[in-house]
Amino acid sequence: MVSAYFDLTPRSWTSPLGDVMEKYTEQVKLSAVRDYCSGSAGHREVAHRHGVDVSSLRKWIAAYQALGAAALMSLIQSAKLNGKRPAKSPS
Secondary structure, three states, X not given: OOOOOOOOOOOEEEOOOOOEEEOOOHHHHHHHHHHHHOOOOOHHHHHHHHOOOHHXXXXXXXXXXXXXXXXXXXXXXXXXXXXXXXXXXOO
């Protein structure tokens, strides 16, 4: 019997406040980026190890290299740290 795993989790959800919740935590993003930056494997292998999209990993790496770990913080957490509520995206 062949068993297949399908990721049925949506890429994002909308919270009751109308904010978009991200699929990946900052810890997952940072762990994947640091794994890639260690030079142990390429984009695809690292993405597979951490269960993330290759395209997302590439974006996180670019952001991390440009701005550091703070670039991987979610908009919601960033706004909370700054004492602001994140703006809703236009519908």
